[in-house]
Structures are given as C-alpha cells and as structure tokens.
Amino acid sequence: MTKKPRLSFAQIWNMSFGFLGIQMGFALQNANTSRIFETLGADTKNLAIYWLAAPVTGLIMQPIIGYYSDRTWSARWGRRRPYFAVGAVTATIALLLMPNSPTLWMAVGVLWIMDASINITMEPFRAFVGDLLPDEQRTSGFAMQSFFIGIGALVASFMPWIFTNWLNIPNTAPDGEIPPSVKYAFYVGAIMYLITVLWTVFTTKEYPPEPDENHDAPAMEESEEGFFTKKFMKVGAILTIIGAAFSFFVYNAEIDPQLHVLGGGFMFFGLIHLLGGRLVKARKTAMALVHIVKDFNSMPKTMIQLAVVQFFSWFALFSMWIYCTPAVTSHIYGSSDTTSPIYNEGADMVSNLFGGYNGIAAIAAIFIPFIARKTSRKLTHLIALTLGGLGLISMYFVSDPQWLWASMVGVGIAWASILSVPYAILSGALPSDKMGYYMGVFNFFIVIPQIVAAALLGFILNTFFGGETIMILVTGGVSMIISGFLTLRVNDTH
Template sequence: MSFGFLGIQFGFALQNANTSRIFETLGASVEDIPILWIAAPVTGLVVQPIIGYFSDKTWTKLGRRKPYFLIGAILSSICLFLMPNSPTLWIAAGTLWIMDASINISMEPFRAFVGDNLDEHQRTQGFAMQSFFIGLGAVLGSLLPYLFTNVFGISNTAAEGLIPDSVKWSFYVGGIVFISAVLWTVFNSKEYSPEELAAIEAKDKEKEPQRVEVVDKSKNIAKQMRVGFFMLLLGAIVTYLIFINGLTKELYILFVGLIIAGLLFISVALLRKRNVRNGYTIIITDMLNMPLAMKQLAWVQFFSWFALFSMWIYTTQAVTGHVFNTFDPKSQAYNDAADWVPVMFAVYNGVAAAVSFLLPVLAKRTSNKITHMLALFFGGLGLISVYFLSDKTGLLLAMVGVGIAWASILSIPYAMLSNSLPSSKMGYYMGIFNFFVVLPQIVAATILGFIVKEFFNNEPVYALIVGGFAMILSGLLTLRVKTKHKIVIDENQN
C-alpha cells in the first residue's frame, strides 16, 4: 500500500537536492532562487484540495485513490526526463511548476489512502511505514548524482549553462523508478468502496459516538464574510505598503494571494446566501469549518515546513559558500561541495527510514505530541549547527537531527489528524492539510530571499539558522494540539 511512496520520494528527493543547483547553473543569482521555487507550492495550493475533493467522490474499476496515483506518476516521470535538459532558466522553472503539481496529484491521495484502509489504532504505524519508504526512496534519489560521479565515473561538471551528465542520468533513473513503484501499488493493493467505508464508520460511531456540532448556517455565512473581508483588507493594505516603499517584488505574491483568498471567501458567502451548493462552495466552506485539531496542527506544520523549505533552498549555497568557501558554479571545488549536499540529504532520509518504526513505539509509551515535539527539537538543533561546522563529517552528523524530525513530520501529524476526520472527507481534508505544507513554502520563497539579502548580507547559512528556530517553535506548538476533539459538520448547513 505504501510502496508507491518510494518512487514518489525518489523523484521528490532529486527535485529538492538538485533544483537550486540547476537554477544556479542556468544563471540564477542567490537572491533569485527562492522566487524560482514559488510556482511549485502555489500550484500545490490549487491542486491539492481539488484532487482531494474529487478523489473522495471517485470510484472506478481501478479504485478510488489509485487513478490519481497513476496520472500523477506518468506526468511526474515525463517531467523528470525533461528537467535536466532545460535549455534556459525559465523553462527549468516552468518544468518545476508542472513536476511539482504532478507529484502532488500522486502524493496527496496516498495520505488519504492510509486513512481509508487503517483504523485509528493502526494509523500511526501506517504513516510510519510511509515514512520508511519515503526515507528509503529519498536516500537512493539523493545519492544518485554522487554515485554516478564517484562510482561510475560520469562527469559532475559541464560547460557554462549546461547541466552535468551525472545530474541528467540521475533524473532519468528517477523517472523510471517513480512510475515503476507507483504501478506496483496500483496493481497490488486494494481499496474499500465508499459503501464499505460508510459501513465501517457507522460501526465506529456505535462504539464511540462522535460529538456532532450542527453549524448555524446564517452565522457561519456571516463568519465566512468577515474572514473574507479581513483577508481582503489586510492583503490590500500590505500590498500598498510594499508598493509605496519599493520593497522586493516577491512579497506581492504572498499578499496578492491573500486578496484572492479573501475574494473567494466573500464570493462563496454570497452564493450560500442564495442557497447555491456545489463543489466550489463546499471546498471553500470546508476550509472555514476545519476540525479544531486540524487548525492547531496547521501551525505545527507551518513552522516545521518553513524550516524544511529553508533547508532545501539554501543548503547548497550554505555548504559551498559558508562551509567550503567556494562560489564559482563552473569550478571543480564548487561541484565537489555541491555533490556533498545530496549525500547530506541521503543521510537525513536514511535516518528517517531507520527511526520511522521507533516513533510509534515512543508514541505508545508517551504520546504522539511528546514524540513529535522531541523530534522537531532534534531537527532544529541540526539545522542551527551547520553554521558552526567546517567539515563533511560534521555536516552528516547535523543531518541526523534533521532525519529524526523528518521521520516524525511525515507520519505523526497525519496520524493525529486522520483520527479527527470523517472518511467521506478524508481526501479533501488531507488536501487542505497540505495547505500548511505549501503555505510555508510560499512564505519562505517570498521572504527568505529578502531576509538573507537585507539582514544577513546575502549569506545563505543564516536562512538555515532561521529555519532551525522555526522548527523548535513548531515542536512547542505541538503540545497545544487537542487530538481527542472531534466535530462533524452537518453538510446540510454548508
């Protein structure tokens, strides 16, 4: 059931470890790299809730979630072949956009797949199994450029503006592994039909009745209107301040996006006043009516993924510049240092795979909250320690802490969340939950370049320090999550 994640993460690891290198090779400056990443998470905001909503309502001969696994895998594999052959920077950025959207099409239903097929007591272990395959796939994907150069003798340098052959062949292998692993899951796993899931949920309710809160429709619409106007007003004010002060243009993306979100809330509130009910109004309204546990976990996800995104964007530049003091992408020293970054990423993913089965054991002895908090503390300290390191071995040790956090980030929050969701909306709410994976990426991409430039003299290692403190904060926020709180909104009130 989880094997397909090996292929997904194989491709995702290649993207994370090599995209900044590809951008820089094609002429991007350090301060421009975050904004080139922005298209990917923006696409995720659109793709994830839509895929989740429709996968909840899909039932074909192939299954409920599996058609989306397959479509996403085909598109992602094609993009993995195209990405390292990008002739220009804008084509590479566009390919990243399409590839990230395609990976999301495959990845998002996998979370709901585990929630569908496992009961409350099995889910922590189920998501830990996903973490294992994610870690294993990421280790193999991250190591490929290094292995191709140091084992098979394929060059890791190329003429100016060209991607090294070691990177190209890594992406080709990634495309094959991606589609193969997903096909294995598609043809070797089963799904419960919507009717079977409804029957299982009905039995669960008999054993442990849920607290049902019927929302007053008129009050809910008024709240939606207020939230919409607040987002619209805040977005408009900050956008104006950015304009009159001549601040970096990347900031427009975040706050113009807030304006758009406000307009969506207002438009749906107006439609609901006219008793219009369709996929659009349900998707936007259910964002407002998220379960309390989901709202609390959103803050945990936000700061932990902000930290991860700072690492994925800036590790190459921090390692090559701060640790090894080399800045020329055409030089052998730079490419040797850059090749060490995938090795570092392989280590943290390997650690994640190794500890993934220990987390449920620790959670059983303590709790999911304590386990996640401790893991995030290790991750934050690992990121901060990069500033003080000066050799390859030390960098690998720093990644051990990140790996412990990564294993927990990939499993514990989803286990905590899935126990608070109705099966009929598992895919949709898992998609919305991924907003809080995507939003911090957008925030990181819009403000990290500005912060590094304005406050840290364009020294990328400070972005890792900021990320480390964000991860520690997310650990503290885990303690306030009320996992037992359960609300089911009467759909007729939507």
C-alpha cells in the first residue's frame, strides 16, 4: 500500500465540512419527525413502526453504496464525491417536502426518501477518512466529522426555537398542521445541506485507487464454490426458519404485531443468503450480491467485536430519538395534547435539548483524540458511554425542565465518541479496496438495533411500562452503559 501523507488542518476541515449540512438534515429529522407524525394524527404507541424508514433504508442503501463507490473512479470527480452530490440533491428536496406533508402517510413516505438520500451522502463520508488519512490521523479525522455533526445539529435543533423567540414566527398551528417555525427550520436545513456537501465536493481531491486493489476477483475454485454454497444455504435456512417461527409465534400469541418486523428482518437476511448460495451454485460468482454476502461472512474480527458495542449504543440512541418528545412532554410538562401551548413548549424544549447535546458533542470532539492518545481509544469510549447512559437515566428523576440540560451533557459526550472512536478503530482493520463496502456493512450494526428497537419498544412500553415513555429512556441508558463495558473486549490494532 502507498503510505498516505499527513493532511493539513484546512484539508481535514474541507473534507469534513459536508457533515455540517448532513447533520443539520439529520437533526431536523430526529428532533421533529415524531412531532410531525403526532401532529398529523399518529398514535404514540405506533411511532416506532413509522420510524422504520431510518434503519431499513440504511440497511439496504449503505452496503450497496459502499460496494459501488469502492468500484467508482473518475479522474475529475474521484471515488466518493459523486455519491455525495447525488445524495445532497435528493435530500434537499425531501427536506423541503417533509414539513409540508398534508397527511401522515405522505410524511412517512417522505421520511423514507429523506433517509435513503442521507444514507447515499453519509456512507461514503465514513470511507473518505480511511481513503485520505494515514492511521495516526484517522481519530482526528472522525473527530472533525463529529465536530461538524455537533455544530450542525446544534444549529438545526435550535432553529424552531430561534424562529419563535427571535423572529416571532408561531410555533403552534391549527389541528393537523405543522407549525410555521418548524417549516422554516426545514427550509434553512435544506439549503445548508446542499451548500456544505457541495463545498466538500469541489474543495477536496481524492487519491486514485491503491496499486494492489483488485475488484475483479478471479472466479471461485470448484472447492470454494462448494464451501460457500453450503455455507450460504445453511446460514440462509437457519435465519429464514428463525424469522418464520418468530412471526408465527407472534401471530398465534396475538401479541404486539410490530414484532413481525423482527421476524421479517431475520427472513430478509436469510433469503439474501439463500439467493447468494443459488448464484454460487450456478457459478455466477462475479455478481455483486455474491461478493456482498461473501464479504459479510468474512468480516474482520475487530469489526465483529465492534458490532456488539454498536448494537447496544445505537439501541439506546434510537430509544431516545423516538420517545424523548413524548417522554418529556408527558412526564415533565404533563401534556400529551399536540395542540396545547404546554405540549409545544415541551416539544421545543426537546428540540433545544437535542441541539444542546450536539453542541456538547462538538466540544467533546476536540478533546477525544487527545484523551485517546493519553489513555486508549477503548477506555475513552467506555468513559463516554457511561456518562451518556447516566445522563439518560437521570431524566427519570427530573421535575424542573432546566435540569434536563445536565442530563444532556453526558449524552453529548457519548454522542461525540460514538461518531468517532468506533470508526477510527475499525478503519485500521479494513483492506483499502473494501473500505467503502465494510463501512456500509458496519452500518448494519447501527440499523439492526434500530429495527430491533422499532419492533420491541412499543411492545415493551405497553406490556411492561404501562405506557410510561420515560421508562424507555431509562432502558436506553442501561443499554448505553452495557455498550461501554463491551468496548473493553475489542481488539484495537493499527
């Protein structure tokens, strides 16, 4: 491999700047989607299922985009930048449409488009750091992305409040209509998304493929074909049977139908493996699906260890994103009426809190590389996730809304670490010619816990917590602390 030269601060700044706009769009989605859904008539207990767009589009789009971006090269446009540009245009359109959705079904549909577009843009950005930076600068590179993520989310999350309190734009609207302050926030976010991503596209140059990269792998030997056919078919059969049996149990036990999502997820992975096995048996081993399934079953050990860490940390985050608005408005503000001023005051508070923890993340991102060098990346991640978990748990004990800011300090530190440390550890364990694909597959371990959360949280809420949404946040806090301790099991090699 060619030794990558160290890049200047300005170069790292430019290559990361697009994340400012990406996170503005992502933050507007996270802080306001539940509010939009509830305003358009969504039942709180069904919010998790409406949010399925986020994990499902990530599950499908990121490995595909990663696979093809590894195989893309243009002397003028590079490898990853064409995907940045296409995703930015479609995400901008979706951000303009979202607050103007007249019905719930349209808002859910736009969320699918928005999430697919964000994934098209964001996935290559992760591989971008591995492509351009030497190992000793990767923690700093991902921390720079975390910095822009924090700043972008801070500004975007506060925008409805700013429009209301500084510009006197109403934050309430008639029943079934989105408040004007939310609409204007999405408009600004759409413009910033396009401008910042295009900044990175036009100011950053990419290196040509490594001399040892070989995407046109030779055909499998007959013995390999037999091995992979049996393996894919075996894994596929097991996953399909597990999924079908689980869904059959859910149906016959007449429990929460949202749990069918979990069964469907198992069957989806199973069928993909079965299809891959059939293609190998037919000697169509050059097809993209075969490469994707084969590489998925040949992940580096470090990636497998990080997958478990990611599962528990992202389960916690998804719990917070879905249920923070109903938890804060009902548990602390005492209202679930979306037309009431007190509910909208609480919803604005959640938007501000989301901005607050992202602002903390921007500051924490500056110090994470330093702390990681003085201790280790694993210990840094453990400390950050423990603080984040305690922050989520503490929200149960809050009665004065202003104390929620203290809770968000821990969440912000955890968020900065989640966005940087696992990727820095992972990038050192990946081959350069599969950097984009494996970064996309790594997203499986972000979206799978989100799918599990979408399938289980409604069931847990209604079965064990009696509809008390604040208990979902406590559950998320415990999950985040578990994630921190699991980090100590990861092999962190350079």
